Amino acid sequence: MELEVKVAEPVAKKLSLVDYKTDYHNDWCPGCGDFGILSAVQMALMEMQLAPHRTVIFSGIGCSSKTPHFVRVNGIHTLHGRSLPFAIGAKLANPDLTVICTGGDGDGLGIGVGHFVNAGRRNVDFTYILYNNGVYGLTKGQASPTLKLGVKTKSLPMPNINEGVNPLLLALASGFTFIARGYSYDVKHLKELIKQGIQHKGSSYIDVLQPCPTYNDINTKDWYGGEDRKDPATGKALPRVYKLESRGYDPLIKPGTSDGEIREKVNLFLQKSMEWGDEIPIGVFLKNETVSTYEERIHQRIKTYFTSPPGLRRIADAQGRANADLSAFFAELQVT
Amino acid sequence: MILNKLSWMTGGAQGSGVDSAANIFGRACTIGGLQVYGKREYYSNIIGAHSYFQVRVDEKPVRSHVDTVDMLVTFDEETIFRHYGEVVSGGAILYDPELISTSISRVPTLEEEITGRIEKELKPLGLPSTVEGILKLVEQRGVKLYPIPFGKILDELTAEVGEEVATRLRKTINTMAVVASMGMLEFDFDMIVKGIESQFKGKQKVVGMNVKAAEKAYEFAKRDYAAQFPWKLKKIVTDEKRIYLQGTQAVALGKLAGGCTFQTYYPITPASDESVYLEAHETFKLSDGADGHEGSIVVVQTEDEIAAVTMAEGAALAGARAATATSGPGFSLMAEGMGWAGMNEVPVVITIYSRGGPATGLPTRHEQSDLLFSLYAAHGEFPRLVLASGDMEEAFYDAARAFNYAEQFQTPVIHLVDKALANSTQTCPMFDVQQVKINRGKLVNGEILAGNGGYKRFEFVEDGVSPRAVLGTPGAIIWNTGDEHDEVGHISEDPENRDRMMEKRMKKLETADKLIPLSERVNFFGPSEADATIVSWGSPKGAIVDALELLEAEGLKVNFLQVRLIHPFPVDYVTGVLSRARRKIAVEMNYSGQFAKLVRQNTGIAMDHLAVKYNGRPISRDEVYQSVKMIMTNPQSPRKVVLRHGA
Numbered sequence: 001m002e003l004e005v006k007v008a009e010p011v012a013k014k015l016s017l018v019d020y021k022t023d024y025h026n027d028w029c030p031g032c033g034d035f036g037i038l039s040a041v042q043m044a045l046m047e048m049q050l051a052p053h054r055t056v057i058f059s060g061i062g063c064s065s066k067t068p069h070f071v072r073v074n075g076i077h078t079l080h081g082r083s084l085p086f087a088i089g090a091k092l093a094n095p096d097l098t099v100i101c102t103g104g105d106g107d108g109l110g111i112g113v114g115h116f117v118n119a120g121r122r123n124v125d126f127t128y129i130l131y132n133n134g135v136y137g138l139t140k141g142q143a144s145p146t147l148k149l150g151v152k153t154k155s156l157p158m159p160n161i162n163e164g165v166n167p168l169l170l171a172l173a174s175g176f177t178f179i180a181r182g183y184s185y186d187v188k189h190l191k192e193l194i195k196q197g198i199q200h201k202g203s204s205y206i207d208v209l210q211p212c213p214t215y216n217d218i219n220t221k222d223w224y225g226g227e228d229r230k231d232p233a234t235g236k237a238l239p240r241v242y243k244l245e246s247r248g249y250d251p252l253i254k255p256g257t258s259d260g261e262i263r264e265k266v267n268l269f270l271q272k273s274m275e276w277g278d279e280i281p282i283g284v285f286l287k288n289e290t291v292s293t294y295e296e297r298i299h300q301r302i303k304t305y306f307t308s309p310p311g312l313r314r315i316a317d318a319q320g321r322a323n324a325d326l327s328a329f330f331a332e333l334q335v336t
Numbered sequence: 337m338i339l340n341k342l343s344w345m346t347g348g349a350q351g352s353g354v355d356s357a358a359n360i361f362g363r364a365c366t367i368g369g370l371q372v373y374g375k376r377e378y379y380s381n382i383i384g385a386h387s388y389f390q391v392r393v394d395e396k397p398v399r400s401h402v403d404t405v406d407m408l409v410t411f412d413e414e415t416i417f418r419h420y421g422e423v424v425s426g427g428a429i430l431y432d433p434e435l436i437s438t439s440i441s442r443v444p445t446l447e448e449e450i451t452g453r454i455e456k457e458l459k460p461l462g463l464p465s466t467v468e469g470i471l472k473l474v475e476q477r478g479v480k481l482y483p484i485p486f487g488k489i490l491d492e493l494t495a496e497v498g499e500e501v502a503t504r505l506r507k508t509i510n511t512m513a514v515v516a517s518m519g520m521l522e523f524d525f526d527m528i529v530k531g532i533e534s535q536f537k538g539k540q541k542v543v544g545m546n547v548k549a550a551e552k553a554y555e556f557a558k559r560d561y562a563a564q565f566p567w568k569l570k571k572i573v574t575d576e577k578r579i580y581l582q583g584t585q586a587v588a589l590g591k592l593a594g595g596c597t598f599q600t601y602y603p604i605t606p607a608s609d610e611s612v613y614l615e616a617h618e619t620f621k622l623s624d625g626a627d628g629h630e631g632s633i634v635v636v637q638t639e640d641e642i643a644a645v646t647m648a649e650g651a652a653l654a655g656a657r658a659a660t661a662t663s664g665p666g667f668s669l670m671a672e673g674m675g676w677a678g679m680n681e682v683p684v685v686i687t688i689y690s691r692g693g694p695a696t697g698l699p700t701r702h703e704q705s706d707l708l709f710s711l712y713a714a715h716g717e718f719p720r721l722v723l724a725s726g727d728m729e730e731a732f733y734d735a736a737r738a739f740n741y742a743e744q745f746q747t748p749v750i751h752l753v754d755k756a757l758a759n760s761t762q763t764c765p766m767f768d769v770q771q772v773k774i775n776r777g778k779l780v781n782g783e784i785l786a787g788n789g790g791y792k793r794f795e796f797v798e799d800g801v802s803p804r805a806v807l808g809t810p811g812a813i814i815w816n817t818g819d820e821h822d823e824v825g826h827i828s829e830d831p832e833n834r835d836r837m838m839e840k841r842m843k844k845l846e847t848a849d850k851l852i853p854l855s856e857r858v859n860f861f862g863p864s865e866a867d868a869t870i871v872s873w874g875s876p877k878g879a880i881v882d883a884l885e886l887l888e889a890e891g892l893k894v895n896f897l898q899v900r901l902i903h904p905f906p907v908d909y910v911t912g913v914l915s916r917a918r919r920k921i922a923v924e925m926n927y928s929g930q931f932a933k934l935v936r937q938n939t940g941i942a943m944d945h946l947a948v949k950y951n952g953r954p955i956s957r958d959e960v961y962q963s964v965k966m967i968m969t970n971p972q973s974p975r976k977v978v979l980r981h982g983a
Contacts, residue, residue: 022826024826052813053808053809053810053811053812053813054808056807058650061818066827068815068817069815069817069826069827072813073813074807074813074814074815075813075814075815075816075825076650076653076807076814076815076816076817077815077816077817077818077819077827078646078676078816078818079646079672079673079676079818082642082643082646082673082676084643085638085642085643085644085646085647085650086646086647086649086650086653087650088647088650089598089600089636089646089647089648089649089650089651089652089653089654089658090650090651090653090654090807091650091654092598092634092636092647092651093597093598093634093650093651093652093653093654093655093656093658094654094655094807094808096808097654097807097808114639114640114643115639115642115643117639118638118639118643298634301618301619302618302619302630302632302634303619303630304619304628304629304630304632305632305634308629308630308632309634310597310598310632310633310634310651310654310655310656310657310658311597311598311651311654311655311656311806311807311808312655313597313629313631313632314622314624314629315595315597315657315774316595316774316776317623317624318624320773320774320775321623321770321772321773321774322593322594322595322736322769322770322772322773322774323595323622323623323624323625323631324592324593324595324620324622324623324631324769325620325621325622325623325625325631325769326589326592326593326620326769327621328620328621329589329592329617329620330579330589330766330767333579333580333581333585334577334578334579334766335363335366335367335534335578335579335580335763336366336367336369336574336576336577336578
């Protein structure tokens, strides 16, 4: 039943933005913050000229998890909360793939939070873009794990009884080695964050502030933009969101950095990641280059891991028989 | 003299070296050309609770344990309290004479039910509730008692090797007990040394210490007791290449042979041994590896079983032959993930080591109660294959074949094994990797269509199996979704598409039913015409095959149908066999006769009798023999016979 078509890699031609778009109908609400993130993803992929067949976007369940259907690279729309283990499995099977996860805050920090924490411990080379809007949109606006205590968005019958989790702090504690936050209405800035995340060797987490115009009437585009607090002198809005890089924040931890310096960096990270309300920083919070990737750790033990990884290794000889030579293992068990 | 036919048992506190001691016995026997079946029972505990090993030895293949023990080898009191009732008249109990005054109340790990049962037995006879009382009781029943003065032997050793070394020698008391039994059996001492060497491979000091202790114990028992003891073991020469292994190793090796390159797991008894073995053997040679290629498997310990199954699926999407191994509780967590693989036609292999359920159940004990669950787990309808292995050899070849099925039919494959198989040890003829054929089904390489977007992962095709590209294939962009989808893989709720997609997926079961040869689906044992037909699946196979010999020797005509591919069910064949069968008996290790239900569902034929067992202990040859004989000879036999043996 073997069916094999032999060919060379397609001749590389420069891909334009349209090559990264599908014509699959997008059913997000008008004005949804997801559109900005989708554009940023498509632009980042195009600017990096990533080969669509070697790029995979995994997602979970929810509005934002429909993203893979709108991007013309491999798209694996998985189960609620499970995009990370799917993605990690694919990356470990073929480390040549560029692997990206997209999903919402309920998906990643509610039902899937166990995978989030454990992904950080591994530091597999992939990028996780989390669309953070504080609500479960597709099920009509319940409170998500990032909604703050006491906040009552419009479809909640009562104010939120749980405290919200700080995803940046959780990402740090879990071990993500690239941590950033973007804003879905600053597409260019977000695109750069995504490119940096993809380029970073290790697990990248990009938290994206993404207003849900339908269910979150508190953290709206106007609120992030400071439309409620105009400068009395100029009459202009005073945006809540500001860029870390504009204030000289340096997220980089280079190899060879001393433990003391690392602790100082982490202290700054803590302070910045806890700012909220009137001042909300976006940008790169951490870029730690001192931690080995999971793939490198495998390679330490399996010398042929990168040249014949699990997804590409030959498993049969020319006659179609198993090619594993297990004689050494059988010798351990042999008695006569 | 009873030559080369023995049921032997040793036991002790977990962590005290019972396993090592029993393995020395098993290995010595197998190196001496004898065949062995070993059964291991243990508690969900690290140190202190009672575990025991029962080993059957013969010149011909042994596939099961029996209910009786010819030789009970003890070095603690608890083993005597728990197992005295199993020793046959004329059989032996080896014990430490320093323990005889130990009272039953001094053994905190004995359950109240057990102490109650023992006291009820001893009191009417005026015997004390001590080791001595027990020994007197069994002596009246014809059991022979052989005190092994471990203290005295240790004193002698101390005189020879000095105090410092002797302190360490105390750790070898279990080895001494086991080797004393071999002295009584007059087994070749060289084989014992080889057994010790093979058990403690690479630890020269430990080997030396154990051999030293073994010499003394062997000498003593042979000199003082061998003449009175009728059982003997004698080494035989065989040309057959044999291995001695446990079930988890058989499955692990089968996976490696079958080209499994990615395995995930979350720690769980009794499945983890397989993954740990794989990780310890993660690199190996390839038969065609002259060009520098090397064989390897990546083993990932995940955060839970949800991640285990979904990570394996991710790897499968990228082209790996991927698997996970778990037990019932873990499989419960995998249900949703497996459904996604069904929906997206992902080849993934799930090995289930079934154990006593429900909930945590009997975590270290045996049961076959996950059969129907494995058939129906996960919501919605999708095709899956379920295969169940009956012994080590089948477990090896089935584990390899499962990947062919998964890729040929692009769907999850469940490989059902169980605790009894996982933890038994057995001599087997050497497995042959060259017999393992690799069939990757409709896997497509290279450019399928010029340019992007032409490839349809879920293309409608006659046999339901669409050409499968993996992530990273040039020219193929793949979309998957857990939602119902169109041929490309985008969400579609169109009713017409739904019908076609549902029919395409389910068609693969018919395709599998057509393509998988009968030889991979069933085994049949015994005469074609018989007065009773046993129907079973999984690890009871060994006990049933062994029992057939006993039944046949008594002139009872019995045959045995073992179903290996549970789903798709071999309907025609089973219907054929059962419509000719006179008295139909299902043997299985669960309460409700799950397999009997399945047979009836598929063939319309009801079993006349069920012989079931659910006390957590595997079925023995004797239990099969006795229950089948009773059903055949006693017209008053109940429809459901419950087997209750086991300690």
